[in-house]
Amino acid sequence: MKVHKHTKGCFRSHQDSLPELTHRLRKGGAHRMTGPREAVLDAMRAADRPLAIKEIHELLKGTECDLATVYRSMHLLCKSGMVRRVEFGKGGRRFELIPERQEGHHHHLICTECEKVVLLDDCLLDQVAGRIASATGFKEITHQLEFFGRCPACQ
Amino acid sequence: MKVHKHTKGCFRSHQDSLPELTHRLRKGGAHRMTGPREAVLDAMRAADRPLAIKEIHELLKGTECDLATVYRSMHLLCKSGMVRRVEFGKGGRRFELIPERQEGHHHHLICTECEKVVLLDDCLLDQVAGRIASATGFKEITHQLEFFGRCPACQ
DNA sequence: CTCTTGCTGCGAGACGTTTGCATTTTGCCC
DNA sequence: GGGCAAAATGCAAACGTCTCGCAGCAAGAG
Numbered sequence: 001m002k003v004h005k006h007t008k009g010c011f012r013s014h015q016d017s018l019p020e021l022t023h024r025l026r027k028g029g030a031h032r033m034t035g036p037r038e039a040v041l042d043a044m045r046a047a048d049r050p051l052a053i054k055e056i057h058e059l060l061k062g063t064e065c066d067l068a069t070v071y072r073s074m075h076l077l078c079k080s081g082m083v084r085r086v087e088f089g090k091g092g093r094r095f096e097l098i099p100e101r102q103e104g105h106h107h108h109l110i111c112t113e114c115e116k117v118v119l120l121d122d123c124l125l126d127q128v129a130g131r132i133a134s135a136t137g138f139k140e141i142t143h144q145l146e147f148f149g150r151c152p153a154c155q
Numbered sequence: 156m157k158v159h160k161h162t163k164g165c166f167r168s169h170q171d172s173l174p175e176l177t178h179r180l181r182k183g184g185a186h187r188m189t190g191p192r193e194a195v196l197d198a199m200r201a202a203d204r205p206l207a208i209k210e211i212h213e214l215l216k217g218t219e220c221d222l223a224t225v226y227r228s229m230h231l232l233c234k235s236g237m238v239r240r241v242e243f244g245k246g247g248r249r250f251e252l253i254p255e256r257q258e259g260h261h262h263h264l265i266c267t268e269c270e271k272v273v274l275l276d277d278c279l280l281d282q283v284a285g286r287i288a289s290a291t292g293f294k295e296i297t298h299q300l301e302f303f304g305r306c307p308a309c310q
Numbered sequence: 311c312t313c314t315t316g317c318t319g320c321g322a323g324a325c326g327t328t329t330g331c332a333t334t335t336t337g338c339c340c
Numbered sequence: 341g342g343g344c345a346a347a348a349t350g351c352a353a354a355c356g357t358c359t360c361g362c363a364g365c366a367a368g369a370g
Contacts, residue, residue: 030347032335032346033336034336034347034348035335053326068327068328068329068350068352069348069350071327071328072348087242087299089299112295118291124283132304136273136304137307138273138304138305139305140267140304142302142303142304143301144242144301145280146298147284147298148297149287187317187368188367189316190366191318192317221318222357222358223358224318227317227359248357311370312370313368313369313370314368314369315366315367315368315369316366316367317364318363318365321360321362322359322360325357326357327355327356328353328355328356329354330352334347334348334349336346336348337344338344338346339345340343
């Protein structure tokens with residue numbers, strides 16, 4: 001079982017530049033790179049874990065970006081495939097940036113006390129999904145998986 | 156990959172009787188079996204899939220059970236280990252009855268169009284959880300996993 | 311049957327999220 | 341560089357979901 005010990009380095013590694021991000025955004029339709037959207041993307045790039053909408057809004061307090069705009073930006077970024085929505089149980093919905101040309105995805109292990117997040121390496125379930133597809137006739141199978149537990153510091 | 160083709164039969168198989176359920180409820184503390192709680196349990200026993208709070212409340216329209224009471228009942232039943240909360244993505248939170256002396260748990264495959272639910276057989280991830288525990292030092296590891304896709308009828 | 315304790319209904323209200331609308335901004339074309 | 345149409349923003353109002361306080365009611369122990 002391989003896990004990432006240095007969470008920060010891992011999340012910060014996808015340093016897509018602003019022009020790159022703008023390009024990705026435009027690909028999806030007539031969308032513009034605006035001040036608020038850039039600020040939202042910056043916040044996510046700087047973060048070392050998936051962020052909640054409220055957290056992003058607070059990080060943007062300096063720029064006075066409206067909460068509704070953060071919601072609208074996240075919807076757009078999700079639809080454009082630049083951001084992934086993660087269900088964090090008690091911690092609610094979080095969002096994380098998807099690096100350009102990332103293949104596969106990972107899951108998280110979340111402390112039920114302090115919400116510390118540990119990244120788990122690439123998903124082990126894609127083959128399972130294939131088998132489910134042939135057994136049930138379902139298509140386009142995706143999944144949502146997170147682990148929860150008590151981290152060493154909280155035990 | 157083994158799946159349950161006949162969802163109804165599967166969910167209905169845990170016909171714990173009312174006295175049994177009452178006993179399970181009492182075990183957890185000074186809790187009483189009341190009309191509304193019985194109605195909630197009946198609704199879940201009759202259902203062929205996990206239900207949302209709102210659905211349960213609507214099923215109970217005849218008995219005029221208050222929405223707040225449904226919420227309170229579900230909290231209690233979860234805390235007593237009689238009910239499991241399942242995150243259904245877009246479909247929100249759902250709840251399903253846990254049969255007496257059930258070992259292990261299962262996951263669901265949910266159609267993203269019509270919300271049809273297929274039960275998947277017992278969880279394959281418990282060993283994975285053990286490996287995560289020793290790799291990270293986390294304890295009491297649980298997980299939340301659901302699959303989504305397009306069912307044959309919706310393709 | 312009575313009494314205690316827990317439960318319910320009701321209303322208020324706390325969050326999280328979405329929407330309509332008037333105004334501002336962006337990116338494009340000239 | 342300036343002007344234009346389309347898109348994005350801020351603000352406020354409205355939702356949906358879920359929680360809480362409180363007064364009255366009911367379950368179940370003695």
